[in-house]
Amino acid sequence: MPELPEVETIRSGLATHVPGSAIEGVEVHAPQVLRRQDGGPGALGDLVVGRTITGAHRRGKFLWLTLAGEDYALLIHLGMSGQVLVRAREREPHRHLRVRLALRRQDGSAQDLWFVDQRMFGYLAAVPLGPDPHGGGPIPVTMTHIGPDPFEPALVPGSPLRRRINRRIRASTRGIKAILLDQQVVSGVGNIYADEALWRARVHGARPANRLTAGKVEEILTAATDVMVEALAAGGTSFDALYVDVAGEPGYFERALAAYGRAGQPCLRCGALIVRETYLGRSSFRCPRCQRRPARTR
């Protein structure tokens, strides 16, 4: 499940391979992944063919390639199982190949950009660029509601934005994990890194956010940032073949996970057995001793 570190690994791979290349053609194998395209699936080709890719950007789990003219971007969300692969033109198509972009490099050589997605929760869309409400560079207009992510300089500890977000979190009665998963507050954290951050901060995910101190919220945000920095250094987390980088290589952070997926195994801090629970309709893993359930929940 791609979260911030995995999407950043892909962004960085794209940044080294595709800027300067022109999009020569679009081949759609599954129109479903273009369901968010304004004007319908057919509009994608009209908006991107003939244009040159100028850069690869990311906020949270959203990825976009800017196009020459800097008025439009090709927005990519990987959903649960999306992959972006840079492939040789001759390569045999992948079973779950949904969209193929034919690229032409500046030196005249050809390469393909594949959007592969088994479960098709992901999508592609050519979207106009607009101003960033959080003060950064232009972003696709369909994602202006997405909050800043912990890798953004504006969100460093002690910054005004960080303090504002800390207050916003503590104004809510929702469980802290629900807020971590809410991409409109802070983006980039998904189910895996939320559980890891909460384990590190010794907090139960169902703890109402308004009952946390500013210092504890800060500790949770820092833990989320730290675990994602470490995961990025390992190339991301690959549970199965569903997450790979643009060259098709998996990441190696799974072996460093302390909570997620470790039900029945000892807590690396205290030895109590990690438990799996359902929270918000998805699985949560925690240490029953380090992360005590809040008193009045359930």
Next chain:
DNA sequence: ACGAGCTCCTGCTTGC
């Protein structure tokens, strides 16, 4: 305005 719940989708696993 906020939050809870539903929905999209495929493939692997589980149970009868």
Next chain:
DNA sequence: TGCAAGCAGGAGCTCG
């Protein structure tokens, strides 16, 4: 053995 149900879950949407 074969089939159906269960499960995985990001984020946009609807509804209260």
